[in-house]
Amino acid sequence: GDSVTQMEGPVTLSEEAFLTINCTYTATGYPSLFWYVQYPGEGLQLLLKATKADDKGSNKGFEATYRKETTSFHLEKGSVQVSDSAVYFCALSGGGSNYKLTFGKGTLLTVNP
Amino acid sequence: DAGITQSPRHKVTETGTPVTLRCHQTENHRYMYWYRQDPGHGLRLIHYSYGVKDTDKGEVSDGYSVSRSKTEDFLLTLESATSSQTSVYFCAISEAGADGTQYFGPGTRLLVL
Numbered sequence: 415g416d417s418v419t420q421m422e423g424p425v426t427l428s429e430e431a432f433l434t435i436n437c438t439y440t441a442t443g444y445p446s447l448f449w450y451v452q453y454p455g456e457g458l459q460l461l462l463k464a465t466k467a468d469d470k471g472s473n474k475g476f477e478a479t480y481r482k483e484t485t486s487f488h489l490e491k492g493s494v495q496v497s498d499s500a501v502y503f504c505a506l507s508g509g510g511s512n513y514k515l516t517f518g519k520g521t522l523l524t525v526n527p
Numbered sequence: 528d529a530g531i532t533q534s535p536r537h538k539v540t541e542t543g544t545p546v547t548l549r550c551h552q553t554e555n556h557r558y559m560y561w562y563r564q565d566p567g568h569g570l571r572l573i574h575y576s577y578g579v580k581d582t583d584k585g586e587v588s589d590g591y592s593v594s595r596s597k598t599e600d601f602l603l604t605l606e607s608a609t610s611s612q613t614s615v616y617f618c619a620i621s622e623a624g625a626d627g628t629q630y631f632g633p634g635t636r637l638l639v640l
Contacts, residue, residue: 434640458631460630507626513558513629514575515572515629
């Protein structure tokens with residue numbers, strides 16, 4: 415079945431550092447890929463997505479490229495801020511008739527001033 | 528933000544009592560989902576619905592039941608709550624024919640004593 419593996423962290427960075435959170439997946443067919451972010455005490459918010467190979471999703475300075483050859487969707491940001499401190503989830507949708515999402519276990523990011 | 532509300536937002540109950548959580552959407556999306564979030568497990572799908580009165584099990588459905596009598600409401604019932612069901616519960620919605628993107632509610636924090 416479908417699965418997602420991401421860096422478990424926690425990841426601690428200083429403000430303005432470069433961020434990478436690795437995500438790899440296993441899926442049949444051509445899944446859509448997502449990054450969600452969860453701030454403390456809140457629900458998950460869609461951060462970015464990509465629906466086909468070589469697509470790049472981007473939002474709020476974050477980027478991720480759908481790499482079919484390496485089955486990866488790594489999240490990157492060039493310069494993190496304290497306000498980026500949150501839990502980040504990689505997920506995939508295998509399509510089909512129910513649009514279920516399969517999530518990684520999440521990566522806690524803490525950014526210190 | 529997607530119009531999704533969950534009630535109650537916090538609940539404390541005792542082992543053996545029934546509990547019902549409600550998810551309400553104003554987006555008229557066809558698909559609705561219930562997840563639980565626990566440390567070390569990420570998000571796990573409990574049940575989902577693909578239309579009024581159409582539901583199916585997810586990966587952790589034991590001890591839970593759901594009902595959907597209207598497009599906008601999806602109820603999750605713990606028939607006889609146990610301490611292992613202490614968790615944060617999230618509802619999500621998705622539009623048919625889309626790329627699998629799900630939008631999440633704010634969550635319900637449930638403590639079973």
